[in-house]
Amino acid sequence: MSVKKIGLVLSLIVIGFSLVWAGTTQAPEIDQKKQEAVAITLPKTDYRIEDRDIQDGVRKLKGQIYIPASKNKVPLIIFAHGFNGSYRQGRVYAELLASRGYAVYLFDFVHGGPRSQSTSNAKELTITSQVEDLESVLKMSQEWTEIEPNQTSFFGISQGGLVASLVASQEPAKVKNLLLMYPAFVISELPHQIYDSLDQIPEQSKIFDHFDMEISSNYLLDVWPIHIYSELAKYPGPVLILHGNQDEIVPFSYSEKARPYLQNGQVQIIDGAGHDFSGDYFPNVRYPILKFLQENQDGK
Numbered sequence: 001m002s003v004k005k006i007g008l009v010l011s012l013i014v015i016g017f018s019l020v021w022a023g024t025t026q027a028p029e030i031d032q033k034k035q036e037a038v039a040i041t042l043p044k045t046d047y048r049i050e051d052r053d054i055q056d057g058v059r060k061l062k063g064q065i066y067i068p069a070s071k072n073k074v075p076l077i078i079f080a081h082g083f084n085g086s087y088r089q090g091r092v093y094a095e096l097l098a099s100r101g102y103a104v105y106l107f108d109f110v111h112g113g114p115r116s117q118s119t120s121n122a123k124e125l126t127i128t129s130q131v132e133d134l135e136s137v138l139k140m141s142q143e144w145t146e147i148e149p150n151q152t153s154f155f156g157i158s159q160g161g162l163v164a165s166l167v168a169s170q171e172p173a174k175v176k177n178l179l180l181m182y183p184a185f186v187i188s189e190l191p192h193q194i195y196d197s198l199d200q201i202p203e204q205s206k207i208f209d210h211f212d213m214e215i216s217s218n219y220l221l222d223v224w225p226i227h228i229y230s231e232l233a234k235y236p237g238p239v240l241i242l243h244g245n246q247d248e249i250v251p252f253s254y255s256e257k258a259r260p261y262l263q264n265g266q267v268q269i270i271d272g273a274g275h276d277f278s279g280d281y282f283p284n285v286r287y288p289i290l291k292f293l294q295e296n297q298d299g300k
Contacts (some may be wrong), residue, residue: 040100040290045069047098054107056136063087063107063137066098067146075151075176075298076103076144078137080130080160083184089157092278096286097155102293103146104155109133109163125215126222127187130163131170138167138174151298153177158250158275159184161241162228169234177296178239178265179289182247182275185254188228191220198224229261239265240292242285244273 046069054061064087068074077097079090087106094104109130134154142149153176156164161183168175195201201220232239239262243255255267268288273281 038291038294040287040294042100042290042294044099045101052105054137054140056140059110059133059136061107061110061133061137063105064094065106065144066094066104068098068101068103070101073148074101074103074146075153076105076141076147077153077155077179078134078141078164079104079106080134080154080156080164081106081109082158082160085158085160089278090155092282093155093289096289097293100290100293105137105141107133107137109160124218126219127159127163127166127226128222130159131166134163134167135171138171142174148298150174151176153179153293155179155181156183157181159187161185162187165228165232165235166226168237169231172235172237175235175237176298177237177293178235179292180239180241180255181277181285182243182250183241183255183258184250185228185258186250188223188226189254191224195220229258232258233261233263236263238292238296240288241265241267242270242277242288243267244270244275244277244281246272247275249275 047066048069050065050067052063052065054063079087079093081087081089087108090104090106094106097104110124110133138152141147141152152174154164154168156162156179158181161180162185164178165180165183165185168178191201198221201217203217204214205217205220241255241258243250243252245252252269258265259267270277270281270284273284277285
């Protein structure tokens with residue numbers, strides 16, 4: 001084994017240890033009864049689901065929109081899925097939010113993974129390409145007749161949380177609220193933890209062992225200069241970060257680190273949860289999501 005390969009193996013071992021250590025970071029437990037003292041008054045409503053694709057120049061994105069039954073224009077929430085994921089990751093959230101009066105748009109990022117219904121080529125995947133996808137959705141959605149202009153929020157999970165944060169920091173006047181579930185802020189730091197310089201980055205690699213998807217050097221070269229916490233500090237709008245303290249993919253410490261950078265935000269721990277809230281832990285996040293949106297409605 002070459003010296004370079006030995007060095008890389010040792011680096012990965014160190015990173016693995018550091019992630020496990022970071023995952024043990026303690027945070028104050030949330031009193032669930034106290035948190036639920038505020039009644040949710042967002043009215044319940046029926047909704048319909050429509051396929052809705054976006055064509056912005058050569059960029060074509062496959063998506064679905066959940067539209068509440070309303071005679072008036074409604075606020076929009078754009079969902080950004082995670083690494084190697086698809087719009088399907090957002091269905092449980094879309095059902096919840098549409099039933100409370102929010103239109104929700106789910107879409108597949110271009111090159112987002114093998115399950116993506118948009119064009120997919122892992123070698124072309126970069127954070128910048130996903131930022132451009134989300135910018136296209138933000139721009140085109142403002143023309144939809146059902147949507148109230150300037151009442152659009154982002155909802156990002158994992159890598160989608162990183163992407164949503166970057167776009168919100170670049171377009172703060174166009175993004176009303178920012179909801180982030182276990183955002184993968186680790187992505188902006190991982191290349192620096194593994195490699196000493198850009199020329200050490202290999203042509204192909206796997207960013208996480210948990211995902212069976214290789215990425216090209218383009219991905220890591222693209223993310224190298226991104227400082228996510230500095231970007232977050234530029235966004236003045238309301239932010240809610242929910243993160244499980246048993247997350248082995250993106251440790252809670254990366255969200256905890258965001259606290260001092262948020263101008264108007266909060267970070268809440270979901271006790272016992274890992275890198276997914278859509279199953280057993282969904283009841284634990286349903287209330288804080290609705291409470292956050294209710295408190296940050298237009299006019300409040």
